[in-house]
Amino acid sequence: MRFLFIIIICFVPFFVSAKEKVIFVTHPIPLMVESENKGVFIDLIHKFFEKTDVEVEIMLLPRNRAFDYFRNKKALILFPGVGPEPLGDTYLKTVNFYExxxxxxxxxxxxxxxxxxxxxxxxxxxxxxxxxxxxxxxxxxxxxxxxxxxxxxxxxxxxxxxxxxxxxxxxxxxxxxxxxxxxxxxxxxxxxKLPVYMAVRDCEEGKKWYRFLNEKLKEMNKNAPLMDVVRAQFNP
CATH class of the missing domain: 3.40.190.10 (Periplasmic binding protein-like II)
Structure with a gap:
């Protein structure tokens, strides 16, 4: 499904150390998250990190377990967050990237x-x-x-x-x-209509990736909004 992302994302100057690892947690959603390696949202994550030396781990769990995993600080970033989520108070919301x-x-x-x-x-x-x-x-x-x-x-x-x-x-x-x-x-x-975002733990490491993701998402929203990319698949 990577062909969906004919998205021009301008390079955003951002320091990322080699050998770093960031752990995402998500849950199954038809089309959007089909496996740990397939889906519209999965492709989006890989697109953002493809020119870095960062190791990206995406954990796929049932939705309630994914939330528990994030709340228990076993993952740095949860996606997608939709509307008001029961994730506790210590997390940051990125800009919305879907509706x-x-x-x-x-x-x-x-x-x-x-x-x-x-x-x-x-x-x-x-x-x-x-x-x-x-x-x-x-x-x-x-x-x-x-x-x-x-x-x-x-x-x-x-x-x-x-x-x-x-x-x-x-x-x-x-x-x-x-x-x-x-x-x-x-x-x-x-x-x-509910806004869709990424939830990032509010800690020193989380704030770094929050800034990184926000810049990438803002650039995507400006150049090729994800809603338009997905809609084009169903209305060629």
Whole structure:
């Protein structure tokens, strides 16, 4: 997937000592984090460090365990952070580099334009994923969790749930992987938007990498925003 990143990132003068190592921790997200070596966000990290002598280690764990790993100071950087995360008080947020836009996916022939239109219905969500609080507080809607986006799409295709709430592009990737048919969404009507960033431990070493990542992310946002790069894959 590295071909996605035809991104001109200007060189930012920054001192990085040889033989240094930085540990990231993340969790599986369709398209974005498919393995420790594959995914849109994974490629982004490697792109930033490709001209340094730094050893980059990316640990892939279930989402809650990834958060525990970061809180327990076993990793210096966690990504992606989405909206308000339960990471404690001692971390720094980089500039936002993506936006999590959640949409309702539903079976062709149905049409749900808002959470209010789903009162009395069952809406699938993915276990441990972050969602806008106002959505989760919608009265009259029953939320049912599943361990993955693919399972939620399978349930939707089999009419076990009425709709599935998921980020647009990771959702489209999971839909394809699930093999479910006859499922659509209204791309003009995102239900929520949450900022996506990297969380960096607030310590001397963390502040150094915080500055490094912020400069890289700002340059990327200026020259080739990640949302545009990902969108181009689905709308060539």
């Amino acid at each position: 999590k836009r959640d949409y309702l996916f539903y079976r062709k022939g149905d049409h749900y334009s808002s959470m209010q239109s789903l009162k009395g219905k069952i809406v699938g969500i993915t276990n441990a994923y972050p969602y806008a609080q106002e959505i989760l507080e919608t009265k009259g809607v029953h939320f049912e969790t599943a361990p993955s986006d693919e399972i939620n799409f399978t349930k939707l295709g089999k009419k076990r749930i009425d709709a599935f709430l998921v980020e647009e592009f990771s959702g489209l990737s999971a839909l394809k992987s699930s093999g479910a048919q006859g499922i659509v969404y209204d791309k003009e009507k995102p239900l929520s």
